[in-house]
Amino acid sequence: EVQLVESGGGLVQPGGSLRLSCAASGFSFSDYTMNWVRQAPGKGLEWVSYISSRSNTIYYADSVKGRFTISRDNAKKSLYLQMDSLRAEDTAVYYCARVTYDILTGYGYWGQGTLVTVSS
Amino acid sequence: DIQLTQSPTFLSASVGDRVTITCRASQGITNYLAWYQQKPGKAPNLLIYTASTLQTGVPSRFSGSGSGTEFTLTISSLQPEDFATYYCQQLKTYPYTFGQGTNLEIK
Numbered sequence: 001e002v003q004l005v006e007s008g009g010g011l012v013q014p015g016g017s018l019r020l021s022c023a024a025s026g027f028s029f030s031d032y033t034m035n036w037v038r039q040a041p042g043k044g045l046e047w048v049s050y051i052s053s054r055s056n057t058i059y060y061a062d063s064v065k066g067r068f069t070i071s072r073d074n075a076k077k078s079l080y081l082q083m084d085s086l087r088a089e090d091t092a093v094y095y096c097a098r099v100t101y102d103i104l105t106g107y108g109y110w111g112q113g114t115l116v117t118v119s120s
Numbered sequence: 121d122i123q124l125t126q127s128p129t130f131l132s133a134s135v136g137d138r139v140t141i142t143c144r145a146s147q148g149i150t151n152y153l154a155w156y157q158q159k160p161g162k163a164p165n166l167l168i169y170t171a172s173t174l175q176t177g178v179p180s181r182f183s184g185s186g187s188g189t190e191f192t193l194t195i196s197s198l199q200p201e202d203f204a205t206y207y208c209q210q211l212k213t214y215p216y217t218f219g220q221g222t223n224l225e226i227k
Contacts, residue, residue, distance in 0.1 A: 044218060044219075044221040045156075045158075045164065045218040045221070046218065047209070047215055047216045050216065059214040059215070061215050095163055095164075100175065105211075106156075106166050106168075107154070107156075110163035110165075112163060113163055
């Protein structure tokens with residue numbers, strides 16, 4: 001069974017940093033592209049970042065470019081999101097999501113999400 | 121960036137109704153569109169990808185159609201568990217934008 005478990009969320013002050021992790025199990029992690037998607041309280045879904053299976057292609061939403069860094073460790077079956085220079089508008093539940101088969105087939109697997117709150 | 125506009129934003133319907141949600145893209149995305157269902161406090165659940173392919177395990181009352189810039193999600197006969205928020209997402213090019221969502225409520 002495919003499982004994705006996020007961790008690392010919490011309360012952080014504006015300008016601070018946080019590192020999210022997503023532990024994967026139940027599939028060959030190194031074969032799949034991964035993504036981070038976030039959802040601000042009461043709002044819709046926002047795609048944040050994409051990383052290819054071997055980390056050779058990475059994309060970011062404009063809203064986080066230059067502040068967030070996605071990475072993965074295929075040996076540890078883990079996905080990461082380093083978040084720096086955090087702003088109040090980054091407050092959201094952050095989900096890691098795996099493509100169903102490839103990028104064109106959507107995100108068939110999601111974690112339960114981890115809440116990041118940016119506030120003084 | 122490709123913008124996705126869903127309509128309606130809110131939809132009130134009854135059990136047994138047939139409902140249709142529309143997603144319009146600001147430019148052509150071939151058929152690279154997915155639909156998700158999300159219930160409060162839960163992660164989204166993929167319903168359909170490549171505009172019309174039903175994800176494994178999703179009931180056949182859900183169907184998708186369209187290509188280019190206009191797409192629809194249809195639920196043929198609403199069940200109580202279908203009341204949720206629905207999102208479309210384009211997968212043609214990054215950023216892989218989502219629509220703003222359609223909140224489907226019980227009438």
